[in-house]
Amino acid sequence: MTKFELLRAEAKQRIDEKQGTTLVCVGVATCSMASGALKVKDAFISEIQRKELDARVMEVGCMGHCYAEPLVLIKKPGFPALLYGKLDEDLVERLVEDFLANDDPCFDFALAAIEPNDSFPTLADFPRGFYEEKLILEQCGFINPEDIDHYLAVEGYRGLVGALDKSSAAVIEEVKSARLRGRGGAGFPAGVKWEKCSQQDDKEKYVVCNADEGDPGAFMDRAILESNPHLVLEGMAICGYAVGASKGYIYVRAEYPKATSRLRIAISQAKEKGLLGKNILGSDFSFDIEIFEGSGAFVCGEGTALINSMAGNMGIPETRPPRMAVSGLYGKPTVLNNVKTFAYVPGIVKNGAHWFRQKGTEQNPGTAVFALVGKIKNSGLVEVPMGTTLRRLIYDVGEGIPNDKKFKAVQIGGPSGGCLPEDALDIPIDFDSLHDAGAIMGSGGIVVLDENDCMVTVARYFLEFTQHESCGKCTFCRLGTKHMLDILTAITQGKGSLSDLDLLLELAEDVRDGSLCNLGGTAPNPVLTTLRYFRDEYEAHLEEGRCPARMCKDLIAYYIVPQKCSKLCSACVGSCPTEAIYTREDGIKAITQDKCVKCDNCLKACPPEYDAVEKLSPPVLPGEKGSEKK
Numbered sequence: 001m002t003k004f005e006l007l008r009a010e011a012k013q014r015i016d017e018k019q020g021t022t023l024v025c026v027g028v029a030t031c032s033m034a035s036g037a038l039k040v041k042d043a044f045i046s047e048i049q050r051k052e053l054d055a056r057v058m059e060v061g062c063m064g065h066c067y068a069e070p071l072v073l074i075k076k077p078g079f080p081a082l083l084y085g086k087l088d089e090d091l092v093e094r095l096v097e098d099f100l101a102n103d104d105p106c107f108d109f110a111l112a113a114i115e116p117n118d119s120f121p122t123l124a125d126f127p128r129g130f131y132e133e134k135l136i137l138e139q140c141g142f143i144n145p146e147d148i149d150h151y152l153a154v155e156g157y158r159g160l161v162g163a164l165d166k167s168s169a170a171v172i173e174e175v176k177s178a179r180l181r182g183r184g185g186a187g188f189p190a191g192v193k194w195e196k197c198s199q200q201d202d203k204e205k206y207v208v209c210n211a212d213e214g215d216p217g218a219f220m221d222r223a224i225l226e227s228n229p230h231l232v233l234e235g236m237a238i239c240g241y242a243v244g245a246s247k248g249y250i251y252v253r254a255e256y257p258k259a260t261s262r263l264r265i266a267i268s269q270a271k272e273k274g275l276l277g278k279n280i281l282g283s284d285f286s287f288d289i290e291i292f293e294g295s296g297a298f299v300c301g302e303g304t305a306l307i308n309s310m311a312g313n314m315g316i317p318e319t320r321p322p323r324m325a326v327s328g329l330y331g332k333p334t335v336l337n338n339v340k341t342f343a344y345v346p347g348i349v350k351n352g353a354h355w356f357r358q359k360g361t362e363q364n365p366g367t368a369v370f371a372l373v374g375k376i377k378n379s380g381l382v383e384v385p386m387g388t389t390l391r392r393l394i395y396d397v398g399e400g401i402p403n404d405k406k407f408k409a410v411q412i413g414g415p416s417g418g419c420l421p422e423d424a425l426d427i428p429i430d431f432d433s434l435h436d437a438g439a440i441m442g443s444g445g446i447v448v449l450d451e452n453d454c455m456v457t458v459a460r461y462f463l464e465f466t467q468h469e470s471c472g473k474c475t476f477c478r479l480g481t482k483h484m485l486d487i488l489t490a491i492t493q494g495k496g497s498l499s500d501l502d503l504l505l506e507l508a509e510d511v512r513d514g515s516l517c518n519l520g521g522t523a524p525n526p527v528l529t530t531l532r533y534f535r536d537e538y539e540a541h542l543e544e545g546r547c548p549a550r551m552c553k554d555l556i557a558y559y560i561v562p563q564k565c566s567k568l569c570s571a572c573v574g575s576c577p578t579e580a581i582y583t584r585e586d587g588i589k590a591i592t593q594d595k596c597v598k599c600d601n602c603l604k605a606c607p608p609e610y611d612a613v614e615k616l617s618p619p620v621l622p623g624e625k626g627s628e629k630k
Helices: 003-016 030-034 037-050 089-100 127-131 148-153 158-164 168-178 190-198 220-227 229-243 257-272 303-310 339-351 353-357 390-397 431-436 455-469 475-492 499-514 518-522 525-533 535-544 571-575 601-605
Strands: 022-027 055-060 072-075 082-084 110-113 206-211 247-253 288-294 334-338 367-374 380-385 407-412 418-421 445-450 557-560 581-583 589-591 613-616
Touching (some): 030 257, 127 390, 158 339, 168 229, 168 339, 206 339, 220 229, 220 367, 229 247, 247 257, 288 303, 303 334, 367 390, 380 390, 455 525, 475 518, 475 535, 499 535
Antiparallel strands (some): 557 613
């Protein structure tokens, strides 16, 4: 028996010894902790101890169903493994009493079963489960990320063992043959990058994992690191072997404490098992990994800025060439890949390039992981084959727009991505198709927008983010984005003229073409795509002083329709934080416009049966305007 097989057998034995008892797996990742997962975990432990039950509670990572957090998976002998969502302390008490202590699985609260059975539908029976195909999220939420035995038991580190049995050139050829493209956003072929690095005649080389995920609405990398950190460590070790590096770093932002903590535990456990460090599994290959905590500057997601930051310098970009594969960290040949890119590598080496190419499309094989957020029913982390259309992703996997609202646009690719309209919903999601449509894959953040979103404000929001995150090194990015932001701000206030749109376009193209790095090069994308697909909204702001989505505060007014208002209801009065709403002598409510801060509280507070509060744009009140004022 080889050293690895011995490790794996011992891991399985330790896990099998606990199989006879009920296991409660609580999803504990950043998303679930925000929803109360730790309270749910403590409640299970407390109730199980109080009832002296033979059951264990174990932390797992993110299962992807963030819309239903906190999530718990219960494995009780004699029953299918069942997933429960939106739990609180009361439901925990009910599950412990009815299911754990007795034999009632409480199907009313269950989301789905994990494996096929005769009692309850599985995740695969729902549209989301049908269209999802998990290659790197398969174990997320189902194994303990703080126990290496769980990873070993599901064939973890088998890819590294397979790589060590091959030549480094054969490993690179496998990755090249798989046509794995970097999942950090650029889509550069990973194997080509690895090959270039391997060809450098330098004994000192580095492997760097970019975990500096900073896009608004994106959390894919964080979730993977929190849920299955060994998968990324294994991918980095395989890369180190292939290119001849003995040192790896994970550049993770300090705002990810849970991911950092679990990475440290995983690195320590891998070293104890001889899967990292000197002479891995008795071979001649030695590889160590350290964590570098970044301070959260968005520009450090750019490669040269990232390695400048690691070297103790300001995190600002440099001109290229030379490419990092030739001269990277400390001037040494370096492979820099994203978390997801490394996560695909163990599967490719273990199962072969053809396994990866069977998924996705010819030029964009494999799957893509997205953080699906915004105006979407089933928000969360999803993994679908490359080439899946936006329509399928939003309406089948995400189950569409809540509250019967109309779809308006999808922002894809993070703050540097583009806003695509309904006409673009049938575009297949891959690097090339999205680029042709004016958007980018980015790191995988998808924000769905509905009819209540103003596209000018959306463009302004994302440009404000990138302008704030600009390092200021190059003039186009530093001043060009500031000038663009000023114009957009004025438009949201109904100021300016149509000629400003031409100036905005000219500036956007100059910033895109003249900036040093991709932060500036892609920052105009939200502006360019909203001008391309939603120009009429810009024109309405400028020509009519009107915001079609009634979102821009300077262009709207709140008004209570007297004919709809009930004298018996005062919900809007109580909701107003500035006491702008008052009761007229006839009992009808009205708004003192000078006091109104347009917080939307009255609109939300007004009972649906009255629906008396309206937003007007342009902000011109109807005939009884005079009686509005006291």
